[in-house]
Amino acid sequence: xxxxxxxxxxxxxxxxxxxxxxxxxxxxxxILYQRGIYPPETFSRCQKYGLTLLVTTDDTLKKYxxxxxxxxxxxxxxxxxxxxxxxxxxxxxxxxxxxxxxDIECDKSAKxxxxxxxxxxxxxxxxxxxxxxxxITATVTFLPLLETACVFDLLVYTxxxxxxxxxxxxxxxxFISNSEEVRLRSFTTTIHKVDAMVCYKKDD
Amino acid sequence: MPKRGDFKVEKLSxxxxxxxxIKQRKSDIMAxxxxxxxxxxxxxxxxxxxxxxxxxxxxxxxxxxxxxxxxGSSDRHLSLPEGIAGGLSPRRTRIGSSRTPSKGSKTPxxxxxxxxxxxxxxxxxxxxxxxxxxxxxxxxxxxxxxIPSRSTTxxxxxxxxxxxxxxxxPLAGGKVDYQQRVTENICKGQQDPQNAKxxxxxxxxxxxxxxxxxxLKVLYSSxxxxxxxxxxxxxxxxxxxxILDAPELLDDYYLNLLDWSSHNHLALALGGSVYLxxxxxxxxxxxxxxxxxxxxxxxxxxxxxxNILAVGNSTGAVQLWDVSQQKLMRxxxxxxxxxxxxxxxxxILSSGCRSGAIHHHDVRVADxxxxxxxxxxxxxxxxxxxxDGRYLASGGNDNLLxxxxxxxxxxxxxxTHHMAAVKxxxxxPWQPSxxxxxxxxxxxxxxxxxxxxxxxxxSVDTNSQVCSILWSSSYKELISGHGFSQNQLIIWKYxxxxxxxELTGHTARVLGLAMSPDGSxxxxxxxxxxxxxxxxxxxxxxxxSSSSKSFKEPVTKSALQRGIR
Numbered sequence: 001x002x003x004x005x006x007x008x009x010x011x012x013x014x015x016x017x018x019x020x021x022x023x024x025x026x027x028x029x030x031i032l033y034q035r036g037i038y039p040p041e042t043f044s045r046c047q048k049y050g051l052t053l054l055v056t057t058d059d060t061l062k063k064y065x066x067x068x069x070x071x072x073x074x075x076x077x078x079x080x081x082x083x084x085x086x087x088x089x090x091x092x093x094x095x096x097x098x099x100x101x102x103d104i105e106c107d108k109s110a111k112x113x114x115x116x117x118x119x120x121x122x123x124x125x126x127x128x129x130x131x132x133x134x135x136i137t138a139t140v141t142f143l144p145l146l147e148t149a150c151v152f153d154l155l156v157y158t159x160x161x162x163x164x165x166x167x168x169x170x171x172x173x174x175f176i177s178n179s180e181e182v183r184l185r186s187f188t189t190t191i192h193k194v195d196a197m198v199c200y201k202k203d204d
Numbered sequence: 205m206p207k208r209g210d211f212k213v214e215k216l217s218x219x220x221x222x223x224x225x226i227k228q229r230k231s232d233i234m235a236x237x238x239x240x241x242x243x244x245x246x247x248x249x250x251x252x253x254x255x256x257x258x259x260x261x262x263x264x265x266x267x268x269x270x271x272x273x274x275x276g277s278s279d280r281h282l283s284l285p286e287g288i289a290g291g292l293s294p295r296r297t298r299i300g301s302s303r304t305p306s307k308g309s310k311t312p313x314x315x316x317x318x319x320x321x322x323x324x325x326x327x328x329x330x331x332x333x334x335x336x337x338x339x340x341x342x343x344x345x346x347x348x349x350x351i352p353s354r355s356t357t358x359x360x361x362x363x364x365x366x367x368x369x370x371x372x373x374p375l376a377g378g379k380v381d382y383q384q385r386v387t388e389n390i391c392k393g394q395q396d397p398q399n400a401k402x403x404x405x406x407x408x409x410x411x412x413x414x415x416x417x418x419x420l421k422v423l424y425s426s427x428x429x430x431x432x433x434x435x436x437x438x439x440x441x442x443x444x445x446x447i448l449d450a451p452e453l454l455d456d457y458y459l460n461l462l463d464w465s466s467h468n469h470l471a472l473a474l475g476g477s478v479y480l481x482x483x484x485x486x487x488x489x490x491x492x493x494x495x496x497x498x499x500x501x502x503x504x505x506x507x508x509x510x511n512i513l514a515v516g517n518s519t520g521a522v523q524l525w526d527v528s529q530q531k532l533m534r535x536x537x538x539x540x541x542x543x544x545x546x547x548x549x550x551x552i553l554s555s556g557c558r559s560g561a562i563h564h565h566d567v568r569v570a571d572x573x574x575x576x577x578x579x580x581x582x583x584x585x586x587x588x589x590x591x592d593g594r595y596l597a598s599g600g601n602d603n604l605l606x607x608x609x610x611x612x613x614x615x616x617x618x619x620t621h622h623m624a625a626v627k628x629x630x631x632x633p634w635q636p637s638x639x640x641x642x643x644x645x646x647x648x649x650x651x652x653x654x655x656x657x658x659x660x661x662x663s664v665d666t667n668s669q670v671c672s673i674l675w676s677s678s679y680k681e682l683i684s685g686h687g688f689s690q691n692q693l694i695i696w697k698y699x700x701x702x703x704x705x706e707l708t709g710h711t712a713r714v715l716g717l718a719m720s721p722d723g724s725x726x727x728x729x730x731x732x733x734x735x736x737x738x739x740x741x742x743x744x745x746x747x748x749s750s751s752s753k754s755f756k757e758p759v760t761k762s763a764l765q766r767g768i769r
Contacts, residue, residue, distance in 0.1 A: 051620050091411065149412065164403060169404060
């Protein structure tokens, strides 16, 4: 982190993974708060990206997110992760109601040992990230109500030849059958590019 | 040595035969009691089940017998009778092993323990080939394994994977190609799933507490919700005083199309025209009309003196109209996009644009643009100067509430607490440093700020999109206009922020509020194309007369004195 402060405009691979992992952490917390997966009283405010964001105070949830994101960070560093999906399912029917998909494009040339750090100011990246998070917050205006109690799950799309650690298992893509799709904004750190999209069940 | 399968079938068929015999005899004897018997059998819950799956101890006994017959393996298997097993996956548990039975979806692929493939164990053949002695078994699967997190287990996937492992016949060359193309099409051009592995953390996220229901449903469903009400000591009429027709009123949250002058004229922009309604004699005059069909008026604002009306339109121009002569005084350009908000500070007119820029115009001089503020990244929808002219508050679609001191280029405060567009911005008339702000759909809060310290004094959840806030000096109250689902106006007591009253009547969301010069009436314009006038801050005649008495006394005294002389 100290290195990042010293050179505000140079983005290294390590710095980029930190930024993207941090974005995912705040992004997932925002989604959980906005969609009402957990009671709003369990969230507290913090300032980040020039916005007031809500993060959970529940210890079990915090631990779960920390473990998952630590692993994702490793995969980001090795550039083997392709997508991160937040799936929201109903508890009673186990039906997938919403699917938040974050596509990650990695610029593989940054992995070379001789690669120079990229030039992009942190302020620009923060501005792009804050735009995405504001869009996530604003989606409440068109997303259908989640009537039943819901639970969420995180899926990670990785390269086929990746060595799967013990604590992770394979899963299906968990698509939604009759869905409406909305593309959100994207941001890039010049090494990692993250696109966001939300799929929700059409209620006719 | 008889095959395991045969042995079991024999035994069960014998049991079945015996059962049938008994039944026949029974029915013969008591044929006329059959119906009653059946009924009582069904309703008796404590009698041993005649037609259910075998009891656990029975099943174990059967499997032990099998094992004894076959010369048993180290693993024990629980085998279900045919009736249940037909079509369902065999459940296997390892009794005595330290490992907890795994969930359905994880077992087939990643588990590294032996003896897992269903096809290999001998016990499996009877599943498909055996006869069903008990035809009336219920189809609900009966299992006794522990599933740690039912809600996040993908049972369908697990079942499919387990079933498919048996009948795995390699596809012919052409079929593989076809299948690939089908999957590609189904995945809608997304990355070929064969190239990616989809992983999920084994330990699932904790579930929300029992009994926690998503409260967004309460927020977004129509129907009156019981809100805590503060005691109101006065009678506030629940019906509007008047309803005015406002056809073609643009249903755009970000525009400010209503304003009431100090001369008691209500200015309203409908599409491309501006109308003035004289509240005193209820006459309507058309002030101006835009020629082009595509352009529209986006904002109206009266100067404090009440004789000049500033009109902002979609082209980015701000026009100043002399109302008494119905003449256009000047047109001020400079904005790149529509002007959604205007605010007067004696001779300075500030205009907020869709680009996020705020321009200060000095209306007396030819070179009118005297200041430019660019702190907002998206449309500026809320703009107001403080009554003493020291501060300017601006709210934008980027969820920022900025407070500027005078004509400064950088804001003194930039509040990010709101999570949606800040359109409702209102300064307190009697406390010059207190500011009220309201957020849009995703935020729904009203916040009170002290701009000297930068602290948020109070925050209230209104459960609805806030479009406008007005202060009432006579009663020390606030009134706010709302959208979905009630489309109501709420009156709050300051500073406690308890609800005094709720005024309903609009059938679509409220878009703007304006207060009469005497402070007694509030006009609300809504998307249902009406303007309702609510007489909610009635000037108390007693209070008025008592205050005027104090002025009269010295006059009468002196008159008396004069008289006496």
